[in-house]
Amino acid sequence: MKINKKIIYFMAFIFISNFSYGKIIIEPGPNAYDRIQEALILAEPYENIHLSSGYYEIEDGLSLDIDNVTLSGDGLDKTILSFKNQKSGAEGLLVTSNGVTLSDFAVEDTIGDAIVVKKANGIRFLRVRVEWTDGPKSSNGAYGLYPVESKDVLIDSCIAIGASDAGIYVGQSERIKVINSEAKFNVAGIEIENSYFAEVTNNIAHHNTGGILIFDLPNLPQQGGHDILVKNNKVINNDTPNFAPEGNIVGKTPNGTGIMVMANEKVILEENYISGNATAGILVVSYLDEYEDDNYNPLPNKIFIRNNQLNNNGFEVDKVRAEPIALLTKNKAPEIIWDGVTSFPEWIGLSKQQRLILGSNKTKDKKTDMINLNLMTYALLPWFHKIKEDYDDYIGEGISLAEVNFKTKW
Amino acid sequence: MVIKYSKFLFFLFLITLIGSVSYAEPHKQLSDYNFFKDIKNQIPRDETVPYKIANPLFSDYSHKFRFVHMPLNTAAEYSYNNVFNFPVGTTIIKTFAYPIDERNLDKGFLLLETRLLIKNENGWIPLSYIWNNEQTNAFLKYTGHTFNVSWISSNGQEKYVRYRAPNVNQCKSCHEINNKIQPIGPKGRNMNINFVYPNGEANQIDFWHDKSLLNNIPKLLKKNPTIWDDTKYEINERARSYLDANCAHCHQRGASASNSGFYLNIEENNSSILGIYKTPVAAGRGSGGLQYIIDPGKPADSILLYRMLSTDPGVMMPELSRNLQHEEAIPLIREWINQLK
Numbered sequence: 001m002k003i004n005k006k007i008i009y010f011m012a013f014i015f016i017s018n019f020s021y022g023k024i025i026i027e028p029g030p031n032a033y034d035r036i037q038e039a040l041i042l043a044e045p046y047e048n049i050h051l052s053s054g055y056y057e058i059e060d061g062l063s064l065d066i067d068n069v070t071l072s073g074d075g076l077d078k079t080i081l082s083f084k085n086q087k088s089g090a091e092g093l094l095v096t097s098n099g100v101t102l103s104d105f106a107v108e109d110t111i112g113d114a115i116v117v118k119k120a121n122g123i124r125f126l127r128v129r130v131e132w133t134d135g136p137k138s139s140n141g142a143y144g145l146y147p148v149e150s151k152d153v154l155i156d157s158c159i160a161i162g163a164s165d166a167g168i169y170v171g172q173s174e175r176i177k178v179i180n181s182e183a184k185f186n187v188a189g190i191e192i193e194n195s196y197f198a199e200v201t202n203n204i205a206h207h208n209t210g211g212i213l214i215f216d217l218p219n220l221p222q223q224g225g226h227d228i229l230v231k232n233n234k235v236i237n238n239d240t241p242n243f244a245p246e247g248n249i250v251g252k253t254p255n256g257t258g259i260m261v262m263a264n265e266k267v268i269l270e271e272n273y274i275s276g277n278a279t280a281g282i283l284v285v286s287y288l289d290e291y292e293d294d295n296y297n298p299l300p301n302k303i304f305i306r307n308n309q310l311n312n313n314g315f316e317v318d319k320v321r322a323e324p325i326a327l328l329t330k331n332k333a334p335e336i337i338w339d340g341v342t343s344f345p346e347w348i349g350l351s352k353q354q355r356l357i358l359g360s361n362k363t364k365d366k367k368t369d370m371i372n373l374n375l376m377t378y379a380l381l382p383w384f385h386k387i388k389e390d391y392d393d394y395i396g397e398g399i400s401l402a403e404v405n406f407k408t409k410w
Numbered sequence: 411m412v413i414k415y416s417k418f419l420f421f422l423f424l425i426t427l428i429g430s431v432s433y434a435e436p437h438k439q440l441s442d443y444n445f446f447k448d449i450k451n452q453i454p455r456d457e458t459v460p461y462k463i464a465n466p467l468f469s470d471y472s473h474k475f476r477f478v479h480m481p482l483n484t485a486a487e488y489s490y491n492n493v494f495n496f497p498v499g500t501t502i503i504k505t506f507a508y509p510i511d512e513r514n515l516d517k518g519f520l521l522l523e524t525r526l527l528i529k530n531e532n533g534w535i536p537l538s539y540i541w542n543n544e545q546t547n548a549f550l551k552y553t554g555h556t557f558n559v560s561w562i563s564s565n566g567q568e569k570y571v572r573y574r575a576p577n578v579n580q581c582k583s584c585h586e587i588n589n590k591i592q593p594i595g596p597k598g599r600n601m602n603i604n605f606v607y608p609n610g611e612a613n614q615i616d617f618w619h620d621k622s623l624l625n626n627i628p629k630l631l632k633k634n635p636t637i638w639d640d641t642k643y644e645i646n647e648r649a650r651s652y653l654d655a656n657c658a659h660c661h662q663r664g665a666s667a668s669n670s671g672f673y674l675n676i677e678e679n680n681s682s683i684l685g686i687y688k689t690p691v692a693a694g695r696g697s698g699g700l701q702y703i704i705d706p707g708k709p710a711d712s713i714l715l716y717r718m719l720s721t722d723p724g725v726m727m728p729e730l731s732r733n734l735q736h737e738e739a740i741p742l743i744r745e746w747i748n749q750l751k
Binding site: 033034037038040041042059060061063064065086087088089090094096110111112113118119138139140141142143146148149164165169171172217219220221245246247248249289290291292293 | 552574577580582583668671683689691692694695696697700702724730
């Protein structure tokens, strides 16, 4: 058999090109939806679909269901998917496959949520912007970046603006890092809900209604949120009045909330810079609405707060959404607020739990102050009700959390 | 040396070539499957069995022509609550069409799309074929298609809809349970009704059984399904049948709305999980400013009805396959919520 070199090279080329990961480049222009969606459907695993810089007008929801695909653009201010004229589809982009990377593009003005990721093992958002460009309005979509029921969630260097619920929202997920990102003009800037093992670090949450919310809610497939680290974030001037459509849980977020923890266990808030939030710097609360769910624990537990810088929070408490705080504090609310709701045995002194644990925190020109609203007594024995404001009573040893390690290799 | 190396490469080349050819590509044209005697009039060949289901999904008043095609000498396994277990090689065929004039169906139909679910060794594959303007054939399209359709409805009104054929990913959002694509309609409780075949009317399950298309049928078939718009049944049963058919493909455990914790499959009986006094989780403006998914006795305060009434894609439910209100179902759900306590 005699085969000349050229043919060998040709065959080698065919072989390699079949197995190397392809890159599909899409340019702006007419039929953008069809061209992008077709690429997303026909993609092979590990392929890169690249959207060149420009403005893409999309009328229907896009979706991706192939594992390990990268969807990239030329930058979060250069490659823009605009859904201003969206006619169908409940979100801008839906990802339902594993190991996907989304990077360097923007999704604007979707009719519902911007980017939803469901049941993914491994999802990365890198330098992605989601925005409703008319500013905060209740007709904006609910969530910006919205991974749910997922594992290994990385949100790095992203921007979320104008969501009528949460700009960055991670729900019912596990192993999560939200880092180096910015959330502004949302109702909730960054929200971690019913999730396990999360790190929220080095972010800026400003001009939202509430900066960073760590929530746990009843009647959901995954609940009992725990092991959440909120560290080294700037949570400042969250001053956008709540514009969530009523009926949603974030609609209850008081105007001007810095960091709010509801009904989670093992949460560390440390080295955050929290300033200029009108209702509270740090708010730790239980879930007080009625619910029917035997498996749900409505009380926060082991919330450890240390080494934060807390300045000028609680100067104008939201009288509607934070009525008890407004009633039980005078001119200015303390920097750290706990509703003081406990289990009944704790309340009558039969058992003890470290629900709130304070380390040292700093405040300009004075000692950091706190209040336990003692709402149990307020509700059960109103005549005997007293607030508790002795910071030292809550100083304790604290807790530590293991580092979050992803199992996914992107 | 060069020769040896080239042999090796040649071998790899062949493998690669075979590998890239062996993908079973779906047919580009619907006619290539040879399901129909008369494709334009949707008259099936003998091996392609037409059927209907008791409680279909509302899809903007489109009419649906359903067929199943199983390989020769194979049969499906009966199940009452689950979709029949079909043999590998089965294709389920559904054509979406609008009547020219619903008062007189003899005037014909405008065919829009034919969806296939093809079962291979690894599971079900969804495909959508879009009909051409000449109505002579339909062509594979992965990205869906938009039609602007008008027709005369049964009460003589001229109606208009922006009909959206789904892309194949959107197929999955309704058809996927626990990461597996499934048909939705052909389950025992949906099939136990009569169909008018060319040789006369018969119960569908009996007919399939007689043709050896269905095994493991219980001696006594369970009772007839409650048909949502048949007023001889109780409101509660009718409403639950409607919600099961129109919502539960997503709103059940393991399906695409599992994260809501709000499930409407007919077997569900926990009132919170059914939405009674349940607050919304991630509804956004879909909540319409209301507190509960179902506020018993107060349909106007129930998010469920609010989202059925809406045609705004950011609010309405179902999220896909609906652009119009289902006017006939709204009073039923209103009345159902009204009489809940």
